[in-house]
Amino acid sequence: MAPRVLVSDKLSPTAVQIFKDRGVEVDYLPDLGKDKDKLLEAIGQYDGLAIRSASKVTEKIIDAATRLKVIGRAGIGVDNVDIPAASRKGIIVMNTPFGNSITTAEHAIAMMFAVARQLPAADASTQAGKWEKNRFMGVEITGKVLGVIGCGNIGSIVASRGVGLKMKVIGFDPFLSPERASQLGIEKVELDELFRRADFITLHTPMTDKTRGIIDAKAIATMKKGVRIINCARGGLIVEADLAEAIKSGHVAGAGIDVFETEPATDSPLFHLENVVCTPHLGASTTEAQENVALQVAEQMADYLVNGAVSNALNMPSITAEEAPLLTPYVKLAEILGSFAGQLTDDPIDAVEILFDGAPAGMNTRALVSAALAGLMKAQVQTVNMVSAPLMAKERGIAVSEVRRDKSGVFDGYLKVTVTTKKQTRSVAGTCFSDGKPRFIQIKGINMEADVGRYMLYTANKDVPGVIGELGMAFGKAGINIANFHLGRDEQGGSAIALLYLDQPLDDAFIRQIEGLNAIGQAKLLTFEV
Secondary structure (H helix, E strand, O other), X not given: OOOEEEEOOOOOXXXXXXXXXXXXXXXXXXXXXXXXXXXXXXXXXXXXXXXXXXXXXXXXXXXXXXXXXXXXXXXXXXXXXXXXXXXXXXXXXXXXXXXXXXXXXXXXXXXXXXXXXXXXXXXXXXXXXXXXXXXXXXXXXXXXXXEEEOOOHHHHHHHHHHHHOOOEEEEEOOOOXXXXXXXXXXXXXXXXXXXXXXXXXXXXXXXXXXXXXXXXXXHHHOOOOOEEEEEOOOHHHEXXXXXXXXXXXXXXXXXXXXXXXXXXXXXXXXXXXXXXXXXXXXXXXXXXXXXXXXXXXXXXXXXXXXXXXXXXXXXOOOEOXXXXXXXXXXXXXXHHHHHHHHHHOOOOEEEEEEEEEEHHHHOOHHHHHHHHHHHHHOOOOOXXXXXXXXXXXXHOOOEEEEEEEOOOOOOOEXXXXXXXXXXXXXXXXXXXXXXXXXXXXXXXXXXXXXXXXXXXXXXXXXOOOOHHHHHHHHHHHHOOOEEEEEEEXXXXXXXXXXXXXXXXXXXXXXXXXXXXXXXXXXXXXXXOOO
């Protein structure tokens, strides 16, 4: 059955056609997102939901979305999506962070010019028949210090434009490397230094608990008198009342505000103040940007629903269409290894370590970690997937770590999942051969090369004579066929394990019978999706 997508906000007809061209059924209902009750009623029919800002995807909507696999936001902001609720439900949330970067950056530069030269007020005055040439005395931006808070996609474009305008550009971003700063031609500084030195400050950081209210009365007090502040990012980054007081006192010379604490903004302390330029969230409002983000979200969602490629996801590692063929066998392997460990672990898990040896160490290990956690937790929560597993692990207090190392053995690469509980530590390792099929290569430190079967009986026993015979007799009497049999031991007379491949599942009574056999310490039926 073809995947089905609902477009509940206004999107380009070209974007809708992209879905159709990729074999995705699409219902274009651009006004549905404004009616939360109708959206709630309809959402259960769809595998994908494409939105802009009008649709509010709340936890209630997500709970009703029984088929939903992906939410695509045409734009960068996802304030209207309950991402934790989507993650718990295993729904991928995507945005389009690049489609409107240039447009938003250009708007920030335009706002900077408008504030520097008081253009809106001068325009209104002139069109009112006045000629107040002496009233509107502006400042040059050439040679001024531009402080950029957040040097990601948009911030880096603003920084490069500032350099082109012959400004001295300084940037604050915890993730900005010295090499990247050098490429942009800017100076990396700490936030307090940026506040102290900048003539113009422009915000381009996402809204987080750390950045909320990043510009408040305390921060403004450290800025130079006459600073001008531009915000085309998120409204909550600035405490509007504090900025308004600073403008009234003359400490801040002007501000360009495109985003507000509450939107739509019908009232704000910043309205009607001298040299405050306000626009109604126009950062991404150009014809080119609206078309770009619409096409991008359609392509991303279709790629995921049809090919399994994940890009620009906020709650799952990205998997490009190019790396998917190489990564997919190892994703399956990671999930199987996690599932093996999870099915054998009855006690609460304290920690999980995933070792990447050789070739997998150079892959997208975040995706492999997510797959391993999904397999591990499926024994407890059947609906878990790669999206929801990391969040579930975190909520359960499981410490997750990964180790990468160069090729260290006979295999080109392998994965090893180690699970620690208060009672024991258990590990299982596996690899993928050239046929792409996963294989076990080590269990509990015992080397054993074995394929993965749908139904497998795992036994742990002492390495003593007669165990194989007793197992064979028990299965023969019960009329149960053993399709294949693998054995391994750590040393002569030590610990041994066996994997029996079965054509059918076993009932609990028979498994208890096996556990009662001489020298068998544990017997566990394992099932895998193969």
